[in-house]
Amino acid sequence: MTFPVTVTVENGIALVTIDNPPVNAxxxxxxxxxxxxxxxxxADTSIEAAVLTCAGxxxxxxxxxxxxxxxxxxxxxxxxxLAIEASRVGxxxxxxxxxxxxxxxxxxxxxxxxxxxxxxLGLPEVTLGLVPGAGGTVRLPRLVAMQxxxxxxxxxxxxxxxxxxxxxxxxxxxxxxxxxxxxAYAVEMNRSGKPEAVSKRPPRETPxxxxxxxxxxxxxxxxxxxxxxxxxxxxxxGSVTLPVDKAFDAERARFLRLRDSHQAAALxxxxxxxxxxxxxxxxxxxxxxxxxxxxxxxxxxMGAGIAASMLLSGMEVALVEQTAEAAAKANERVxxxxxxxxxxxxxSDEARDAAMARFAAHDTYDAxxxxxxxxxxxxxxxxxxxxxxxxxxxVCRADAILATNTSYLDVDELASATSVPSRxxxxxxFSPAHIMKLLEIVRxxxxxxxxxxxxxxxxxxxxxxxxxxxVCDGFIGNRIMSAYRRECDFIxxxxxxxxxxxxxxxxxxxxxxxxxxxxxxxxxIAWAMRKRPAATRPADERYSRIADxxxxxxxxxxxxxxxxxxxxxxxxxxxxxxxxxxxxxEESARLGYERKPFTADEIMDRILSVMQAEAxxxxxxxxxxxxxxxxxxxxxxxxxxxxRGGPMFAAGYxx
Ligand code: 3H9
Numbered sequence: 001m002t003f004p005v006t007v008t009v010e011n012g013i014a015l016v017t018i019d020n021p022p023v024n025a026x027x028x029x030x031x032x033x034x035x036x037x038x039x040x041x042x043a044d045t046s047i048e049a050a051v052l053t054c055a056g057x058x059x060x061x062x063x064x065x066x067x068x069x070x071x072x073x074x075x076x077x078x079x080x081x082l083a084i085e086a087s088r089v090g091x092x093x094x095x096x097x098x099x100x101x102x103x104x105x106x107x108x109x110x111x112x113x114x115x116x117x118x119x120x121l122g123l124p125e126v127t128l129g130l131v132p133g134a135g136g137t138v139r140l141p142r143l144v145a146m147q148x149x150x151x152x153x154x155x156x157x158x159x160x161x162x163x164x165x166x167x168x169x170x171x172x173x174x175x176x177x178x179x180x181x182x183x184a185y186a187v188e189m190n191r192s193g194k195p196e197a198v199s200k201r202p203p204r205e206t207p208x209x210x211x212x213x214x215x216x217x218x219x220x221x222x223x224x225x226x227x228x229x230x231x232x233x234x235x236x237x238g239s240v241t242l243p244v245d246k247a248f249d250a251e252r253a254r255f256l257r258l259r260d261s262h263q264a265a266a267l268x269x270x271x272x273x274x275x276x277x278x279x280x281x282x283x284x285x286x287x288x289x290x291x292x293x294x295x296x297x298x299x300x301x302m303g304a305g306i307a308a309s310m311l312l313s314g315m316e317v318a319l320v321e322q323t324a325e326a327a328a329k330a331n332e333r334v335x336x337x338x339x340x341x342x343x344x345x346x347x348s349d350e351a352r353d354a355a356m357a358r359f360a361a362h363d364t365y366d367a368x369x370x371x372x373x374x375x376x377x378x379x380x381x382x383x384x385x386x387x388x389x390x391x392x393x394x395v396c397r398a399d400a401i402l403a404t405n406t407s408y409l410d411v412d413e414l415a416s417a418t419s420v421p422s423r424x425x426x427x428x429x430f431s432p433a434h435i436m437k438l439l440e441i442v443r444x445x446x447x448x449x450x451x452x453x454x455x456x457x458x459x460x461x462x463x464x465x466x467x468x469x470x471v472c473d474g475f476i477g478n479r480i481m482s483a484y485r486r487e488c489d490f491i492x493x494x495x496x497x498x499x500x501x502x503x504x505x506x507x508x509x510x511x512x513x514x515x516x517x518x519x520x521x522x523x524x525i526a527w528a529m530r531k532r533p534a535a536t537r538p539a540d541e542r543y544s545r546i547a548d549x550x551x552x553x554x555x556x557x558x559x560x561x562x563x564x565x566x567x568x569x570x571x572x573x574x575x576x577x578x579x580x581x582x583x584x585x586e587e588s589a590r591l592g593y594e595r596k597p598f599t600a601d602e603i604m605d606r607i608l609s610v611m612q613a614e615a616x617x618x619x620x621x622x623x624x625x626x627x628x629x630x631x632x633x634x635x636x637x638x639x640x641x642x643x644r645g646g647p648m649f650a651a652g653y654x655x
Contacts, residue, residue: 079241122158299330509641
C-alpha cells in the first residue's frame with residue numbers, strides 16, 4: 001500500500017486510514033493511496049464494506065494548497081472519487097475534526113457519512129478564489145436543499161455536525177466511539193444493500209431561472225468584485241441543469257481556470273501570510289509568561305471589547321475604571337457584548353454566565369496586584385497614559401506584563417514611565433476588539449524577548465492574527481492609513497467629492513470608503529492627533545484644512561448627525577452634504593486649484609501609490625518585518641480587499 005493510506009481488514013470490514021499530518025491535506029501520494037485502497041478492497045472478496053477514517057486531529061482538510069501553483073498530477077481527485085462511488089462495496093466516511101474542500105468531496109463520494117459531534121464540514125474553496133474541483137457542487141445538491149448548498153458553496157462557511165445532520169449532508173452523528181459506530185453502520189449498510197452513489201441521485205430541487213438570477217444578484221453584491229462566489233453559484237446551477245458527467249467536467253474546467261487566476265494567487269498568498277506573520281528572532285525558544293489573570297484599564301468601547309475577547313478565551317479579567325459608576329457602566333458594556341455573542345448563537349447561556357463569573361469591574365488599581373498581564377485602553381493622551389503606567393508600576397507584580405493599546409503614541413516614552421521598561425509592550429487592538437482578528441504587537445526598544453513572546457501567546461489565546469510592529473507614529477496600519485487619508489483630502493481639493501472617493505474604493509472591493517469609515521469612527525480623535533504636530537509642521541508641507549474645518553463646525557461624524565456626510569434622524573447611511581461640498585470648493589479656490597473630474601481608476605491609482613510608498617518606507621525602516629505582514633495588517637485592520645492580496649502583493653512585492 002502506498003504511504004500515507006493503509007488498509008486493515010477485520011470481520012469483513014476494511015478500515016482505510018489516511019495519515020498525512022498535520023491536517024491530512026490531499027497530496028498526489030494520498031490520491032494514489034486511496035485509489036490503491038479501492039483496488040485492494042474490490043479485489044478481496046472477503047471484504048463486505050469499507051470505513052474511511054483519518055488519523056490525527058482531523059479528517060481531510062482539503063487539497064494541499066501548496067500544490068496549487070504546480071500542474072495537477074494524476075491520479076486526479078475527481079477520478080479517485082468516481083472509483084469510490086463505483087466500488088464493489090459500500091464506503092462509510094467517519095468524520096472528525098474538519099472535513100473541508102476536497103475532504104468533504106471525498107466524504108460525499110462515500111455511500112454513507114457519520115461524524116463526531118464536534119466535527120465541522122464545509123467547502124471553503126471560494127475563500128481561496130476557487131470553486132470545488134472534485135464534484136462538490138454536483139453531489140452536494142443531491143443531498144441537501146438548494147439554499148443550504150448555495151450557502152455552503154458561496155460563503156465557504158463550514159457547518160457543525162448537528163446542522164449537517166439536519167440538512168441531510170450526513171446520515172448520523174456518533175454518540176460514542178466514531179470508528180466503532182462507523183463500522184456498525186457499514187455492517188448495517190451491507191445487510192440492507194449499498195445505497196445508490198450520490199452522483200446518480202436526482203437533485204433535491206431544480207429551481208427556476210428567476211431564482212438563479214436573484215441569487216446571482218445578491219451574491220455578486222456581497223462578493224464586492226471577488227469572482228469565486230458567483231462562479232460557485234454558476235457551478236451549482238450547472239450541476240442541476242446539465243447531465244451529471246457534463247456537470248462534473250464543467251465544474252472541473254471552472255476550478256482549473258480559477259486556480260490560475262490572479263485572485264486565487266492573492267487569496268492563497270493571504271492564507272499563508274496570515275499563518276506566517278513574523279516574530280522577532282530572539283523570541284524563538286523563549287517561554288511566554290502565564291496568561292490566566294488579566295487586567296484592563298478603561299471600560300470604554302475598546303477596554304470592554306478587549307475584556308470580552310479575553311473572557312471569551314477563558315481568561316479571568318479585572319477591569320479598572322475611575323469611579324464606581326464608571327465601573328458599573330463597564331460591567332454593563334461587557335455583559336452586553338457577551339450577550340450579543342449569546343444571541344448570535346456563538347455562546348451558550350452557561351458559557352456566558354461562566355465568562356461573567358470570571359469578570360469584575362473595580363474603581364481601584366489595587367485590584368490589579370495579582371495580574372499576569374494588564375492592558376491599558378484609556379483615552380489617547382500621553383500625559384494620561386503616563387499617569388496610568390506609573391500607577392501600574394506601583395501596584396502590579398514586578399514580573400507582570402504591562403501593555404498599552406495606543407494607536408499612535410510613543411510606546412518607548414510610556415515604557416520609560418515604569419521602573420522595569422523591559423516588560424512594557426504595545427498591544428494595538430482593532431475595534432470591535434472581540435471580533436477583529438488583527439493585533440499589532442508593538443515592540444519598544446527595551447522590550448524583553450519574554451514580554452514579546454507573551455504578547456504573541458496572548459494573540460494565540462485570543463485567536464487573533466499577531467503582527468509585529470516597531471515604534472513610530474501610527475505603527476504599521478495607522479501610519480499607512482494616515483498617508484492615504486491625507487492623499488484623499490488632496491484629491492478633494494483637486495476636484496473630487498467624498499462620495500466619489502468612497503465609490504471608487506467600494507468598486508475596488510472595500511466594504512466602505514474612507515470618508516464613510518471616518519464618519520463611523522468619529523472625526524475628533526484624528527483631529528486631536530493633527531493638532532499635536534501643528535506647531536512644528538514645516539510651512540511648505542502640503543496640508544489640507546478640509547477635515548479641520550468640518551470638525552470646527554462640530555461635524556464629528558455619525559454620532560453628531562453630521563461629518564463628511566449628513567445623517568438624518570440617526571440614519572446609518574449618510575447622504576452627500578451640501579455644506580461639505582461648499583467647504584471643499586472654498587478650499588480649492590483658496591489654494592488656486594482649478595477643479596478637474598477624477599475617474600474611479602484615477603482615484604484608486606492615487607490612493608494605491610501613496611499607500612504603497614508609505615508601506616515601502618515602513619518596510620525599509622524595519623517597522624514591519626516583511627511585506628506580507630503589511631498586507632495582513634491592511635486586509636484585517638483596514639478593509640483592503642482580501643482577494644487583491646494587500647497593497648504590497650498588488651505592487652508585486654513578495655517576502
Ligand atoms: C480544495 O480542497 C479544492 C478541492 O475542491 C478540489 C481539489 C481537486 N494545504 O490553520 P492551521 C497547514 S481547496 C496545505 O495553523 P488550525 C497550515 O499552513 C482547500 N497546508 O491549523 C499550517 O502549516 P504550518 C480547501 C495546509 O488547527 C498547518 O497546516 N481547504 C492546508 O488552526 C496547520 O494549519 C481549506 O481551505 C491545506 N489545505 O486549522 C482548508 N490546511 O504548521 C484550509 C492547513 O506549517 N485549512 N495547512 O504553519 C484550514 O482552514 C485550517 O488549516 C484548518 C486547521 C481548519 C484545517
